[in-house]
Amino acid sequence: MPHLNRHNAYSSLMERLNRFPQGAPPSELLTKILALLFTEKEAKLVGQLPMHPFSPAKAAEIWRVREVEAFRTLEDLAKRALLLDAEHDGEKLYVLPPPMAGFFEFSLMRVRADIDQAALSLLLYQYLNQEQEFISRLFIEGRTRIGRIMVGENEVPPAHITRVYNYERASEVIKEAKKIGVGTCYCRHKMQHLGRACAAPMETCMVFGPVADSLIRHGHARAIDSVKCLDLLQQAREHNLVQFGENVQGGLSFICNCCSCCCEALIAARKFCNVQPVHSTNFIAELTATECSGCGRCIDACPAEAVRLISANAPQHPWLRRCVQDSERCLGCGVCVRVCRSAAITLKPRAERVITPVDSAHRIVLMALEQGKLQHLIWDNRALVSHRAMAAIVGAILKLPPVKQALVRSQLGSHYLQGVIERHAERSSKTCYRY
Structure with a gap:
């Protein structure tokens, strides 16, 4: 019976992870990975958490415990980078990140004694490189990808440099970031435990904004300024590492400096090149x-x-x-x-520009739409969606072209969303007519 309860706890967590576009196919290997990161009790609790940012009070309501007890549990999970946390309008909020890019990487962004990183590295390697269902789903399903390659700015001919937008330049992303953290490269750290790491620099994993803030506060990343981060970028380029960033125009949360031998994204780019598993540069x-x-x-x-x-x-x-x-x-x-x-x-x-989502909400909605998971973002059965989260999702839907908006309506069958889309289209047509 204890074994059955254990299986149910981690199955519940796996089901929760797969409600998100960047999910993780259930398997015995994934169960072992989650068991290294979460206790059975934690797996059961986290499996009940909503998709969107939530407060300790909301977690307490879901878990049916006192708020102070929920707060302690959430803080412990955030300290281990299994949750991300932030202050918003004086309120502490938490969110469960996806496995990738998320808590898989965070678990190896520094040397830790609280988890068996050698055992975790072996399991992650087997899950990502041998089972392959996860990596193929992550990089092949749909058309919108998690990440994109960033062009080497110094290699663009002067005649074409004006074609490179600021969000396509790693240096500009770094200069504009309000918070910057750097940590150990997850990919090379993992391969180091397997005795297969290359000689590329290790401290090259760059995180920005709220993600950086949470990881820095809990000791999983080191705070640096833009000048030092630009130095690290130059060092990475001197080692011919490739910059791989979040596939958004604004508010990038990460830039990885990738080697071709250890990086999962670049391995996927070679293995599944016919379906373009990562977005190229322009x-x-x-x-x-x-x-x-x-x-x-x-x-x-x-x-x-x-x-x-x-x-x-x-x-x-x-x-x-x-x-x-x-x-x-x-x-x-x-x-x-x-x-x-x-x-x-x-x-x-390139003859045709690669389209980059406006922000993370836009990217997530596109990925969810393409994978048939949009309903999980709109109607989260585990908690009522906050007005901010709902506004972000609907706003992202309104940025979609008409064909994809029609697909949204067909998938969700929502009269409310259909009305919002129609009113937005009517206002847009009037605006275009006037100007």
Whole structure:
């Protein structure tokens, strides 16, 4: 019977995690991962939490305990980075982050003694790299991705630099951030426990805004200013690491500085390249074959395996090689441009721009819509949705194109939302007519 109760507790938590677009397919491996992070009691409690930010009073109401007891439990979970917390209008609020990008990464952003990080690393590696259902669902389902590649600003030709928006520049994201934290790279830390980490710098995981604030206060990230963060960015680029940021225009919560050997996003980019598992930049590398010396430096540096060496077919020089490019695999990061000594590679704008969601609410609504999970965001059975959360979701829906708004209506069957969308469309048409 205890084993059955244990299974039910973690099953409840897994069901809760999968209500969110960035869910995690249930499996025995996931149960073991969650058991390392949550006690059975915690798993049962967290499985009841709402999707949206909530107060200790709301948690106490759901759990049917005193508010002070709920507060202690929530604080303990936040201290272990299993929940994120923040002050809003003088009220303490908490939210359960998704597994990725979320508490999986947070668990390895610093060296900790309260969990067995070696055992956790092995389980995460097996769950992400061997079972593959989670990683394929995370990077393949739908069309909107969690993250996007950020272009190397110094590798963009001067003639095209005006095409790079501020939200596409890692340096500008850093300069504009109100709060910055840095922690250990989750991917390389995990591989270090498996004896397979590379020599790239470890302290390169950058977090911003409210996420940074929570992780810094609880000791999972180190607070730094923009100057020091820009220094870390430069160090990462000197090691030819690729910047991978949250797929939003405003309010980015993270930028990872990724190596091709350890980073799950870049591994997925190679493994599932035909379905574009991560959003590329708005640039693509262009190779001038006549300038190529065949040195192969770009091949070693490319995180997407978008370049390979072939024979130059020169009878007088049978040893001569040259590079050929697979444009379909190119992420447009610019690392190949950085390492090319013969200036044979340049970045050029893509024919069609990659569309980036406005903010996290917009991205989450798009992902939920594409995965048939939007109802979980609108109607959260575990708690009444706050006005702020509902306003953010409806606002994100109103930013969708008409075709996707129609899909929202068909999925939800909500007369209320249909009325809101129709009134918004009517006001928009009047505004367009006037101006």
